[in-house]
Amino acid sequence: MAGSKNAxxxxxxxxxxxxxxxxxxxxxxxxxxxxxxxxxQAVGGRSKHDxxxxxxxxxxxxxxxxxxxxxxxxRASIVLLGPLLARTGEGRLTRPGGDQIGARRVEQHLxxxxxxxxxxxxxxxxxxxxxxxxxxxxxxxxxxxxxxxxESLVMAATLAEGRTEIFNAAREPHVQDLCRxxxxxxxxxxxxxxxxxxxxxxxxxxxxxxQIVPDYLEAGTYAIAAAAAGGDVTIEECPNEDLQQALLxxxxxxxxxxxxxxxxxxxxxxxxxxxxxxxGTWVHPGFPTDLQAQYMALMTQAQGSxxxxxxxxxxRFQHATELNRMGASIEINGRDALVTGPRQLQGATVGVSxxxxxAALVIAALCAHGVSAIEQAWHLxxxxxxxxxxxxxxxxDLERRPAAVPAGRRVEPA
Numbered sequence: 001m002a003g004s005k006n007a008x009x010x011x012x013x014x015x016x017x018x019x020x021x022x023x024x025x026x027x028x029x030x031x032x033x034x035x036x037x038x039x040x041q042a043v044g045g046r047s048k049h050d051x052x053x054x055x056x057x058x059x060x061x062x063x064x065x066x067x068x069x070x071x072x073x074x075r076a077s078i079v080l081l082g083p084l085l086a087r088t089g090e091g092r093l094t095r096p097g098g099d100q101i102g103a104r105r106v107e108q109h110l111x112x113x114x115x116x117x118x119x120x121x122x123x124x125x126x127x128x129x130x131x132x133x134x135x136x137x138x139x140x141x142x143x144x145x146x147x148x149x150x151e152s153l154v155m156a157a158t159l160a161e162g163r164t165e166i167f168n169a170a171r172e173p174h175v176q177d178l179c180r181x182x183x184x185x186x187x188x189x190x191x192x193x194x195x196x197x198x199x200x201x202x203x204x205x206x207x208x209x210x211q212i213v214p215d216y217l218e219a220g221t222y223a224i225a226a227a228a229a230g231g232d233v234t235i236e237e238c239p240n241e242d243l244q245q246a247l248l249x250x251x252x253x254x255x256x257x258x259x260x261x262x263x264x265x266x267x268x269x270x271x272x273x274x275x276x277x278x279x280g281t282w283v284h285p286g287f288p289t290d291l292q293a294q295y296m297a298l299m300t301q302a303q304g305s306x307x308x309x310x311x312x313x314x315x316r317f318q319h320a321t322e323l324n325r326m327g328a329s330i331e332i333n334g335r336d337a338l339v340t341g342p343r344q345l346q347g348a349t350v351g352v353s354x355x356x357x358x359a360a361l362v363i364a365a366l367c368a369h370g371v372s373a374i375e376q377a378w379h380l381x382x383x384x385x386x387x388x389x390x391x392x393x394x395x396x397d398l399e400r401r402p403a404a405v406p407a408g409r410r411v412e413p414a
Contacts, residue, residue, distance in 0.1 A: 001236070001239070003212030004173065004214065005033070007173070015040060022058070033055075039077065058207070089133075109148070135159065218383075219235050234264070277302070299341060348373075366398075
């Protein structure tokens with residue numbers, strides 16, 4: 001598996017915490033990491049990559065402002081606010097753009113910064129955080145676990161004076177990988193992977209070498225694709241421990257799984273009937289919201305009806321309309337989707353609204369009769385390294401055709 005997109009973005013932002021070089025390996029070669037490298041350069045750092053997933057970042061000098069046109073292209077840019085505030089005493093960030101899958105509330109980030117002594121000003125288009133001198137340690141209680149909020153606050157706390165406690169912290173694998181990286185840089189971060197993270201700040205951070213963890217969401221996508229389309233697929237370097245809820249659902253659906261060390265074998269006879277199984281997304285270690293769309297595509301091929309509940313984002317069923325255009329039977333009622341199957345999907349021209357909906361439409365197209373054309377496929381390039389090539393290697397009839405890329409999106413993968 002390629003390196004985790006979500007881990008890589010936060011870890012690249014952490015390069016702003018030190019003037020020394022950060023050498024990263026297994027960075028996924030996708031558009032989002034390329035954009036984050038551009039942002040690091042835009043705020044005063046340097047970026048060097050070899051095209052093979054190795055990147056060196058060095059932020060000898062750092063400015064306090066992320067260029068608006070860059071922040072608007074990626075929602076994960078919010079993680080930059082903590083490092084900029086802690087390093088320079090001020091962070092200015094245009095409200096992030098990116099996938100329109102629902103609100104990503106930033107008030108928890110900002111409340112945490114205020115608790116650490118920062119003054120935070122919000123305008124319609126911009127967030128400005130300032131501190132007089134160093135930030136100070138604080139007790140921060142998050143009302144809901146937030147991945148980017150936890151990451152940004154942890155990074156800020158590493159340079160703050162004293163002890164910071166973050167309660168109800170996010171526990172996702174990419175949060176844990178960021179904390180491992182920070183400790184290698186000389187920070188003292190404890191409790192990663194639990195709902196309480198404690199940071200003893202004020203230490204000077206240094207450069208280091210770090211390998212990004214494999215992407216459990218990419219692995220889950222290919223596992224669900226194998227279940228939906230049928231076949232026998234072995235996923236190497238698969239972080240099985242991070243996928244337990246998703247794998248449990250696949251077993252309940254009727255898929256054969258073998259977990260050994262860092263491999264996952266997924267087997268499904270195309271003639272075997274899959275069973276519809278209800279699912280609700282939740283924060284880690286619950287079922288990942290970033291696999292919900294793919295699971296919905298799988299459920300179009302299962303016998304019976306099931307309810308898929310999306311508890312993380314309120315606008316993450318946009319793929320349902322496109323799946324229905326292919327012949328699926330999906331009814332949306334608020335945060336619940338009723339999926340009835342199995343349905344013989346038919347090839348159609350469909351549009352991608354975000355990274356994971358794009359993956360769901362690819363899975364549906366693999367199950368459909370006829371030819372499907374997936375438009376706005378550049379979304380997939382934001383989150384999946386060599387997706388077409390990997391599916392072709394598994395036997396899929398899939399090809400990429402030239403298409404217009406929206407202005408500002410033509411970025412070469414790192």
